Amino acid sequence: MTMDTEQFIGSLVADLKPVRRLPPSPLRCLLWLAVASPVVAVVVAVMGPRPDLMAKLGESRFLLQELAALATAIAAGNAALALGVPGTARWKLVLPFFPMLLWIGSLGHQCWMEIVHLGPGGIEFEPDAICIPGIAAISAVPAIAILAMMRRGARFHPRLTTLFGALAAAALGDAGLRLFHDRDAALMVLVWQIGSVALFSAALGLLGVRLVPDPRTGRPSETT
Amino acid sequence: MGEIGEEEEWGSLMRAAQDGDSASYARLLSEITPVIRAAVRRRWSAQAVEVEDIVQEVLTSVHTSRQTYDPKLPFLPWLRAIVHYRTADAGRRHIRRSAMERSECTFEYGLPEVPVEAPPEPVGNPRALRRAIDDLPSGQRRAIELLKLQELSLKEAARETGMSVAALKVAVHRGMKALRLKLTDQK
Numbered sequence: 001m002t003m004d005t006e007q008f009i010g011s012l013v014a015d016l017k018p019v020r021r022l023p024p025s026p027l028r029c030l031l032w033l034a035v036a037s038p039v040v041a042v043v044v045a046v047m048g049p050r051p052d053l054m055a056k057l058g059e060s061r062f063l064l065q066e067l068a069a070l071a072t073a074i075a076a077g078n079a080a081l082a083l084g085v086p087g088t089a090r091w092k093l094v095l096p097f098f099p100m101l102l103w104i105g106s107l108g109h110q111c112w113m114e115i116v117h118l119g120p121g122g123i124e125f126e127p128d129a130i131c132i133p134g135i136a137a138i139s140a141v142p143a144i145a146i147l148a149m150m151r152r153g154a155r156f157h158p159r160l161t162t163l164f165g166a167l168a169a170a171a172l173g174d175a176g177l178r179l180f181h182d183r184d185a186a187l188m189v190l191v192w193q194i195g196s197v198a199l200f201s202a203a204l205g206l207l208g209v210r211l212v213p214d215p216r217t218g219r220p221s222e223t224t
Numbered sequence: 225m226g227e228i229g230e231e232e233e234w235g236s237l238m239r240a241a242q243d244g245d246s247a248s249y250a251r252l253l254s255e256i257t258p259v260i261r262a263a264v265r266r267r268w269s270a271q272a273v274e275v276e277d278i279v280q281e282v283l284t285s286v287h288t289s290r291q292t293y294d295p296k297l298p299f300l301p302w303l304r305a306i307v308h309y310r311t312a313d314a315g316r317r318h319i320r321r322s323a324m325e326r327s328e329c330t331f332e333y334g335l336p337e338v339p340v341e342a343p344p345e346p347v348g349n350p351r352a353l354r355r356a357i358d359d360l361p362s363g364q365r366r367a368i369e370l371l372k373l374q375e376l377s378l379k380e381a382a383r384e385t386g387m388s389v390a391a392l393k394v395a396v397h398r399g400m401k402a403l404r405l406k407l408t409d410q411k
Contacts, residue, residue, distance in 0.1 A: 008280050008397060009253045012287045015390045018244035019291040085292045087305035154289035156309040 025082035025092070028149055032077050036142035036169070040176035043138045047180040062184070065106050069175040071099035077146060077168035083161045084153015096164065100171075104194060111186035124185035131192035134181065136200060139166075139173030143204065147211055163205030170197040230255075231300050239295040253283060260307055267311045274314070282310045284394050356406045357399075363387070364399030371396050 022028070056062045075096035082088040114123055146165040155161070174193050183189065204211065234256060240248035257279065264278045285306045293302050357368055370381040371392065378389045385392070 004401065005257060005276060005280060005283075008283065008394075009250065009257065011393045011397060012253060012283060012390070013246050013250045015287070015393060016241065016244060016246050016249050019242050021242055021294065022292050024294065085294070085302075086289060086309070087301040152291065154285070154292050154306075156285075156306075 022152060025078050028081045029074060029078040032146050032149055033074065035145045036172055039141040040138055040172055044176050044179045050180055050182040053179060061106060061110060065103060066175050066178060068099045068103035068106060069171045072096055072103055073168045073172035075099055076164045076171060080146060080150055080161050080164035080168060081153065083157050084150055086154050107186050107190045111190060114186055123187050125187050128183055128188055128192040130181055131196045134177050135170055135173045135196040138176050139169040139200060142172050143169035159205050162211055163201055166201040166204035170200040231298055235295055235299040238293050238299060242290055256303060263307045264311055268314065278310060278314045282307050285310055287390060356403050360399050360402055363395045367392050367395035368399040
């Protein structure tokens with residue numbers, strides 16, 4: 001061992017302080033959900049649930065899409081938090097794509113069925129001003145909560161971690177949005193709601209290196 | 225002791241280190257350093273100085289990420305992942321540096337407008353020292369200025385910069401090493 005590294009180890013040992021061990025990522029994800037879900041519920045209550053909510057919850061397609069959005073939020077949240085642990089299993093990072101495919105696939109299928117039954121001219125499509133600000137507003141607190149939790153982990157993949165964290169928050173936000181926003185035309189939901197989820201995730205993902213800086217230097221990390 | 229026994233031992237030492245046991249931590253870092261060095265050498269065929277820099281970066285990451293180790297899980301996959309990330313980081317930095325050096329040496333558009341360097345000044349010349357400090361990366365420069373020139377304490381410098389005490393120690397250590405090298409070269 002060179003003298004330099006010996007001295008260096010000495011300085012690290014001198015800096016040692018007890019640390020709180022990070023609980024396993026599923027447990028932390030549940031904690032995040034426990035913080036974020038009530039916030040989404042409050043927003044739904046303040047905005048006023050859609051009048052046909054009980055009937056919609058009885059529809060298998062609506063229920064499937066809501067559950068898939070929720071499962072995407074949970075799996076992406078777990079992936080974001082698991083990425084903060086070096087050596088985490090890769091399957092945890094692949095997991096969010098399954099419910100997400102189910103979610104988007106169900107909307108795509110609904111969209112196709114609407115085209116078949118109504119014809120391309122019968123499809124409802126117009127600007128939906130509430131989606132982008134709505135999802136950003138509902139997802140803000142869940143996003144802040146997961147970012148704060150992510151900062152306790154190791155920060156080797158700031159962009160990917162933030163991307164998963166933002167996806168988790170936005171998917172949870174969209175599951176909430178559909179409980180008070182009664183636009184159900186599949187193309188509208190696909191373009192404006194899923195589009196907003198993608199935009200929110202990409203924007204935060206790009207800011208990832210700034211949002212979860214490298215604790216070694218306090219500066220933006222260099223890795224993915 | 226076999227690798228499995230060693231790994232269990234390192235897991236226990238890290239667990240004790242997480243609770244603040246300095247002796248266990250010193251032993252752990254000393255024992256894993258040759259393992260880290262060998263792993264870095266396998267991935268990185270560079271000069272010994274660069275290898276040692278990467279080893280120190282890995283040790284810093286072990287230090288700043290120690291809360292993420294779960295004592296119920298094996299220690300080596302956790303350590304290997306850190307070595308992998310830091311070596312990959314060093315590779316990216318190396319590629320960037322090489323690209324910048326290449327662009328300076330391309331004479332496609334004629335000779336580069338590089339001013340003629342002044343003759344080296346003797347060690348002890350404050351201007352040479354100032355220039356060497358100015359050439360340091362911003363984090364190291366700031367750490368040297370606050371801790372060595374302004375003589376602030378680590379805590380005061382940490383408050384001033386928003387960097388952790390560990391990061392400041394690392395930055396000042398690296399900065400001093402770089403200054404020594406630079407000023408010795410000039411001699």
